[in-house]
Amino acid sequence: MKKIAIITGASSGLGREFVKILKNRNEIEEIWAIARHEDKLNRLKKQIGAKIRPIPMDVSNITRIEELGSMLAEQRVEVQYLINNAGYAKFCSYDDLDVAQSVNMINVNISGVVAMGLVCIPYMPRGSHVINIASQAAFQPLPYQNLYSSTKAFVRNYTRALNVELQDRGISATAVCPGWLRTNLYSRANIGAPKAPRRFCGMHTPDGVAKKAILDADRGRDISIYSLYVNVCHIGAKLLTQRLMMKFWLCQQHIDPLSHSKSEITAPRNI
Numbered sequence: 295m296k297k298i299a300i301i302t303g304a305s306s307g308l309g310r311e312f313v314k315i316l317k318n319r320n321e322i323e324e325i326w327a328i329a330r331h332e333d334k335l336n337r338l339k340k341q342i343g344a345k346i347r348p349i350p351m352d353v354s355n356i357t358r359i360e361e362l363g364s365m366l367a368e369q370r371v372e373v374q375y376l377i378n379n380a381g382y383a384k385f386c387s388y389d390d391l392d393v394a395q396s397v398n399m400i401n402v403n404i405s406g407v408v409a410m411g412l413v414c415i416p417y418m419p420r421g422s423h424v425i426n427i428a429s430q431a432a433f434q435p436l437p438y439q440n441l442y443s444s445t446k447a448f449v450r451n452y453t454r455a456l457n458v459e460l461q462d463r464g465i466s467a468t469a470v471c472p473g474w475l476r477t478n479l480y481s482r483a484n485i486g487a488p489k490a491p492r493r494f495c496g497m498h499t500p501d502g503v504a505k506k507a508i509l510d511a512d513r514g515r516d517i518s519i520y521s522l523y524v525n526v527c528h529i530g531a532k533l534l535t536q537r538l539m540m541k542f543w544l545c546q547q548h549i550d551p552l553s554h555s556k557s558e559i560t561a562p563r564n565i
Contacts, residue, residue, distance in 0.1 A: 296371045300326045300414060302353050302406070303380035305334035307477035308427065311504035312377050313338065317345050322374060328353070328362075329380070353380045353406030354398055363413030375511075376414045377425040378407045378449075383442045383479055386487030396441060403445035411456070420464030423511040426453040430473040430524050433531035434539040438489050438549060446471075450517070457516040468511040472503045473524040491547045496523030 299316045303309040304327035316322050325342075328349045329335050335348030351358045366373070382402040384391055391399075407426055415424070429443070432450040436443035453469035460467055474497040484490065503520045510518035519525050531539055544551060 296323050296369070297321055297374050298324045298326055298371050299375040299377070300328065300373055300410075301375075301377040301379060302328040302410065303427075305329035305331060305338050307379075307479065308472070308475060308500040308504055309377070309379040310338065311500045312379065312425075312508070313342055313346070314501075315504055315508055316375060317342055324371075353378075353410065354382075354401035356405065356409050359406070359409045359413055362410075366413065366417045371417060372422070373414050373418045374422050375425065376410065376418065376423070377427075378410050379425075379427045380406060381427060381479065383439075383483040384485055385439055385442075385483045385490035386485055387438055387489055388440060390485065390487045391441075399441055400445060403442070404448050407449055408452070415460070415463075415465065418463075418465050422465050424453070424456065424460070424465065424467040425507055425511050426467065426469055428453065428469045428471045430471055430527055432469075432471055433528055434536055434543070436491075436543055437540060437551060438487075438547070439491055442483075454516045466511060466514045466516070468507065468515055468518050470503065470507040470510075470518045470520075471524065471528070472500075472520055473498065473527070475500045475503065489549050489551075489553075491549075493547050495546065496521060 299322050301309055301312050304313050313325055313327060316325055324347050325345050326347050326349050327335055327338055328351050330350065330352050332348065332350035335350060339346040339348050351362065353359065380402060382399045384395065384399065411424060426449050428450040429446040431439060431443035432446040450469045450471060453467050457467035474494040476497060476499050498521055506520045507518045519528055
């Protein structure tokens with residue numbers, strides 16, 4: 295039985311950091327690296343090495359995920375790590391996105407995570423790990439990021455409940471809740487909407503998040519939170535009402551929900 299890891303969104307950012315960590319694990323014989331663009335995956339294989347098996351795939355396509363399940367059935371493998379990292383975000387008001395964009399965010403962030411688990415968990419032995427990337431955004435409702443934060447709240451709650459359900463199989467499930475990360479997500483998410491988050495407090499690089507996520511998963515923890523800032527936000531979300539947390543969020547982002555002005559968009563600021 296070949297021991298493998300499966301990582302979605304593997305070609306860049308946080309997913310790439312997971313690849314770099316697991317390639318050094320002797321027990322992992324092959325990493326199935328999943329992303330939409332085949333050329334980026336081929337570059338990853340060239341840079342990382344022979345352990346990488348590029349699998350170009352869009353996780354919003356359930357048919358392609360079912361095909362992945364057939365691959366697992368045909369090839370004698372054990373999935374030691376399933377890391378659902380692929381994500382989709384847009385920073386804007388609810389009506390700045392059309393129906394297709396809104397539903398696609400749900401399909402990538404929620405349906406893809408659930409479907410990947412359903413096809414991969416049957417091939418996961420005792421001691422293996424599911425790692426689902428949620429977000430600090432999962433702690434509270436976030437106006438002008440409302441759909442993204444809601445999908446991540448689902449991932450957080452789903453993963454922690456899944457961890458309980460998988461205990462009899464000896465498999466752990468960990469929800470990773472990072473804050474702002476220095477990845478390409480922000481350039482793609484910032485569509486120039488009149489009202490959107492532009493103050494990225496507590497931003498950090500993805501390598502530390504990936505290391506702590508793997509460590510917490512190996513320890514069997516159901517949630518992984520990186521940095522003092524995110525931990526403070528997590529505690530605040532437990533102690534304060536959601537209404538008050540949303541007010542703090544709007545003040546931090548300098549957004550007035552009652553304003554109808556289409557003021558000039560300024561460049562995002564990293565703080």
